[in-house]
Amino acid sequence: MTAEQAQARIKELTQQINHHNHLYYQEDRTEISDFDFDKLLEELVRLESEFPEYLEADSPSQRVGGTITKEFETALHGSRMLSLGNTYSDEELLAFDERVAKGLEHRNYEYFCEMKFDGVAISLVYENGKLIRAVTRGDGTKGDVVTENIRTIRNIPLHIKGDNIPDFFEVRGEIFLPRKEFDKINAEREAAGDALLANPRNAASGTVKMQDSSIVAKRRLNCYFYQLLGDEIGVDTHEEAIKLIEKWGFNVSQTYSKCDSIKEVLAYIEAWREKRFELPLDTDGVVLKVNNYDQREELGFTAKIPRWAIAYKYKAESAESRLLSIxxxxxxxxxxxxxxxxxxxxxxxxxxxxxxxxxxxxxxxxxxxxxxxxxxxxxxxxxxxxxxxxxxxxxxxxxxxxxxxxxxxxxxxxxxxxxxxxxxxxxTKSCPPQVLGKIEHFLHKRAMDIDSLGTERIRTLIDQGYIKDPADLYDLESKADELLGLEMSQDQYQKSDEGILYISLTKALFALTEGLALSAISKFLEQNTAFPLEEVLVRFQDFIRKANKKTAQNVGSIQRLIDSLGQAGFPKIEEFLPVPVVLYQLIGNYVDLEKIAKASLKENTIHRIMLKLNLPISGEIEDRIKKLKANTFQEGVISNMMSGIKSSKTQPFEKVLFGLGIRNVGENTAQILARHFKSLENLKVATTEQLIEVNGVGDTLVTSIFDYFADEENLRMIERLKSHGLNFEVIEDEKELQSNALDGMKILASGKLNNFKRDEIIDFVEANGGQYVKSVSKALSFIIEGEDMGPSKKEKAQKMGVKLISEEEFLKMLGKNTA
The missing domain is CATH 2.40.50.140 (Nucleic acid-binding proteins)
Structure with a gap:
């Protein structure tokens, strides 16, 4: 490909990708699949790598992330990110309007109404049209600098182009994770056996503060903007400011409205009371602001909130239901x-x-x-x-x-x-959910880093007696053959408060009928989710008649189920059926209901119940019971598990120590203890005085360490882990020095560096004889000042008299070419 062809293709790809981003973020629709979109982006990244002279600063490729931020700087907001007063009734809103009228001494004013979105507030600062800093709300006065993560959000402008762009301005908005993306992420996490995210707002907040910006890029966050700030903006009203940021390419929710009176505000609130549920994100109210900036200035502020704005909160909806069970x-x-x-x-x-x-x-x-x-x-x-x-x-x-x-x-x-x-x-030793927590901690990427064992698989191995502590994981290598076909149980089972096992309605109906696809049953249940169980089953009989597949047999089977549920008297759990009732319908010729119920009290899967009952079944009944079972461990999954377990044995001592889960021993403390004591044996026999000598160790931590090693079960587990070859002492790594140019120096880098990633600068400093330090102190020889260095850290360094040098000056010290 020639340079001209590459330039033309890069331009074409950029236009296509920007078009699809606009459709997705502004119009909430798509024309191509995620796979095809990713292929376009991959081609653009490849061409820009081959022809870097055609890489534009605002190219879509600049949003894929990859920067690792281990500690977020803090920055002061140019002006406080204010909280608003809340109101919950028309009367309180009318009282607010009276206060505005009284403050202005007339009623010649307008309101600007916007939906109150349930997201994460963000401040973006632009200089000469370029995004230079993104800061979270924090405490309203200062927040965390999350620029690299925010750059990955595809509808946030990185550069503003056009006429009369101010030299310096700030826009504020609300970052959110669209519901459909939230549902998609949770579906993927569920399939992988990972814990589900709680709600879109928390998921967005956690994503914004992730250390790896490439993961942030994959989350497809969105942002609605609602405020423009600056000294020479050239607008007199909030409406003009909103129109201006729309013109500059900022994403503004088209739910706003200018209202000439409080009566129009109340009509706006009522219009959105139900319609808001159609929006792609959660809302809980309306924000109304006096439109004119001079009038805002005249009204002023109380100690905490502006007198010219207020939030109207919709009352939480309430409806009557009936308690079925707990x-x-x-x-x-x-x-x-x-x-x-x-x-x-x-x-x-x-x-x-x-x-x-x-x-x-x-x-x-x-x-x-x-x-x-x-x-x-x-x-x-x-x-x-x-x-x-x-x-x-x-x-x-x-x-x-x-x-x-x-x-x-x-x-x-x-x-x-x-x-x-x-x-x-x-x-704490053998209760399954508590064991699960300990095992997950041990497997964490910051500990043993075994990512092929998700929550669902761990829970299955615990429930079925294969693991009860971390050492048991390494015994799985000799039990690989036993794991094949093992049933995973997270999705489809529940237990009543009496301990009776329940199975999902979807799986039960699939097993009790013939000729109906699982996907068709799932779709039927999704369409009838609002109805109580009894009505769902009656409607399912109508569904069977319309499907016209083994109608008499299937309708009769569901009728027997309805009758059995009424007679058995088990508690109701919506979307689930008691396993004894379902199994009795299949194997009632071999065993009575009471015996099945007793078996389901002790076991957590259909597979285990059937093993316990040990019945001579085969043929059609066996096939139907297989339809009840959950997903099972397959050869590929088992192979990946074994590979991950084997490779974890190379993890260094500090990771193993963190993975043990000693109370109050976090990741940093584990590193400090490992480097100080060099081995677990030395740590185990350390006295109170020896422990207190270590920087950061106090009485609470000393007690935790003594308690851990006083437990015989912990000691037995450690011996088993040792027998499997885990590292319980520091292996001194003889690094080959490139030079002694930094010998005796203590160095810190802050901000974005152009020639190094975070881990690379640490290795580079140490390879040249220096010591990399992670916080500002008077002991530092100097700080390498990168782009967007946090102002608070810079101010602290200057007060302490610590020297600041540029990345270019640092490289020249070592005779490195910066061209």
Missing amino acids: TYQVGRTGAITPVANLSPVHLAGTTVKRASLHNANEIERLGLHEGDAVLVEKGGEIIPKITEVVEDSRLDGAKPIQYIDHCPECGTALERKEGEAKHFCPN
């Missing part, structure tokens, strides 16, 4: 959380079937009885909660809910510490 979940720290299973109710654009009850105090406060009618609310449109019981609708003879006193996972008696609301399971 499931008790055990967290990874052993905390017990009760969850109410409810009859379906439509709230905030979604169907709600579950609500958190938090703890025993909440159940007591509500006065919950079995089968109570309850009012359910979605606070902030995110987490459903029960707000009160409708006592007039209480069923005759209903009994008060009795909180469980034994762990539903392991059967251990629960404890509740004085002054704490939560009950806890004290069985």
Whole structure:
């Protein structure tokens, strides 16, 4: 390819990619698949690498990320990012309007209304049309500098082009993760066996603060902008400012409206009360601001909030439902959380079937009885909660809910510490969710870095008795053949508060019918999610008749299921069926319902129940039971697991020490202890005095270390890990020095460097005889000042009298060519 051809193709690719980005972020639609989009981007990156003279600063390729930021600098905001006062009623809004009128002494003013988005506030600073800094809200006065991560968001302009662009200006907006991207990420995490993200707002917040910008780029964050700041902007109203940033290419939500009176504001609020649920992100209200800037100046501020703006919060929607049952979940720290299973109710654009009850105090406060009618609310449109019981609708003879006193996972008696609301399971050694937490910590990329074992696979191995501590992972190498076909259980199983195993309605209907595809059943259930279980099953019979596949047999099978559910009397869990009822319909000729129920109390999968029952089944029944089972371990998965476990044995001692999970020993502390004591044996026998000598070690940490090594089970586990070849002492790495040019110097780099990534500068300093230090102190020889060095760090260095040099000066010290 000639240079002219490359230039033309780069221009063509840039236009295509920008077009598809515009469709996705501004119009919420696509014309090509993610795969095809990525291919266009890969081609652009390749051509720009081959012909760097045609790489433009605002090329789409500059958004793919790759920068690693281990510590975020902080920066002061040019002007405070203010909080707003909140109002929840028309009366309070009218009172606000009266205060505005009184402050201005007339009613010749307008309001500008915008939706209040549930995202992450961001400030972007531009100089000479170039994005130079992105800062989170923080405490309103200062925030974290996240420029590299924000550059990856494809609808944020990196360069502003056009006439009369101010030399310096700031725009503010709300970063969010669109619901469809949030759902897509969670689907991928679920398939990989990883923990699901809680909600879009938290996911966006966590993404913005990720250390690896290339991961941020893959999350497809979006941003709506709502404010323009600067000294010479040339606008007199907020409406003009919004029109101006739209013209400059900033993404502004087209939900705004200028209102001539408070009456029009109230109409705007009412118009969006239901329509907001159609937006691609969560909202919880409306922000209204006096439009004219001079009038804002006249109205001024209180100590905390502006007098010219207020947020109207929509009241959380409430609807009546009925309590079907309570499931008790055990967290990874052993905390017990009760969850109410409810009859379906439509709230905030979604169907709600579950609500958190938090703890025993909440159940007591509500006065919950079995089968109570309850009012359910979605606070902030995110987490459903029960707000009160409708006592007039209480069923005759209903009994008060009795909180469980034994762990539903392991059967251990629960404890509740004085002054704490939560009950806890004290069985830290063998309670499955707590073991899961420890194993996941051990596998973490910052510890043993075994990424081929996701949450679902770990949980399966724990539930089925293969692992109970980290040492058991290394025994799996000799049990690879046993793992083939092992059932993974996270998605499709639930347990009632009595411990009875339940299976997803989708899988149950698939196994109890013939000739109906699993995808067709799933689609049917998605379309009927708002109906209670009994009605869903009746509707499913109609669905079978329309499908016209083995109609009489399948309709009869579902009718037997309906009858059995009514007779058996198991608690109801929406979208799940009791395994004993489902299995009895398949194997009732071999065993009675009571025996199946007893087996399902002890086991966590269909596979394990069938092994326990040990029945002589085959043929069609066996095929139907296979349809009930979850995904299983396959050869490829097992091979990747074994490879990851084997390679983890090369992890250095500091990683192993962190992975052990000693209370209060974080990643940095593990590094310090490993470098100081050189081996686990030395750490184990260290005295209080020897431990206290180490920088950063205090009495609390000393107690944690002594407690850990006083536990015989921990010592036995360590011996087993040693027998598998893990590193329990520091292996001194004899690095070959390139020079002694930096001998005796302590050096820190801050900001973005052009010739080094973060880890590379550390290695380079050490390879030339220097010591790399990670914080500002008087002991530093100098700081290498990169682009966008944090102002607070720079100010601290200057106050301490620490020398600042450029990256170019640093390289010249070592005789390196910077051209």
